[in-house]
Amino acid sequence: MRKLILAAASVVALALAGPASADSPIIIKFSHVVASNTPKGAAAEKFKELAEKYTDGKVKVEIYPNSTLYKDKEELEALQLGAVQMLAPSNSKFGPIGVREFEVFDLPYILPDLTALRKVTDGPLGAKLLKLLEPKGMIGLAYWDNGFKEMTANKKLIAPADYKGLKFRVQSSKVLEAQFRALGAIPQVMAFSEVYQALQTGVVDGQENTASNIYTQKMHEVQKYLTMTNHGYIGYVVVVNKKFWDGLPADIRGQLEKAMKEATAFGNGQSAKENEEALEAIKKAGKTEIDTLTPAQDAAMRKAMEPVYKEVAGRVGQPLIDEFVKETGGVTH
């Protein structure tokens, strides 16, 4: 795969060698792993529409959704090598390239709601986190929402004890691994594109995700139970290859920044609604029992996951966790 990525990178480098003209627009390949009818898919489409409009066709954005080009880990390597120019991986996926700090977003119950999230992403802490990406050859342009995660399995999940011994697929985040271990479950890191089949064949018993991801990947068809835990958040960092971005004519970069700003406002303005609609669609499909927790059951889940904060403090950084919690007014441990 690395060879393939390299070959693609050199083709792209050649294509970018000449100046942009009406005949040879600048191409932005935007790769992502989810369906087009999700919060990320819709925001990417909006960015394409606005970027092409504001640059008067000098930039063409090619979107490759649903892991058609690369899976999770490969897409980050491809971006670093210049085989694609833009991605929006979830916060949970930057650990493998050496930026562990984004895993702070994965801490259970750290975000009480989206208003608290915005305090981080729109403030100095969000900007500081984006800066960490530059030494990795990428620039963070924006934070895009998906939403809050629910738990699914073929077993009813109400109490922490229900998780014991079950295998759960996780994104590539050590915080998420620790979270499932705290519940007595067995975490297994897996690419998003492989989750449906792993659930169907019983390679894993369950997973955590937003309603829009569950519905568009048809996970509900192979999961009998969904519990509305809202225990964590999935959001994205839109990243662009640094060399590519720095090499753009300043006027074009400005137009793309404007397009990104507006696409972000658009996407983040409708992500919650998209997840609500997906949840309704899951209910309507009638294959999955949807459970909600009583306040006491919710408290038991929070308590069971509390040790995660201490366990990952060394990895994510206690000062960062403290700063995050201070910004959000969220849970303190």
Ligand code: LMR
């Ligand atoms: C996942 O891997 O479960 C999600 O990060 C996929 C995505 O991009 O929303």
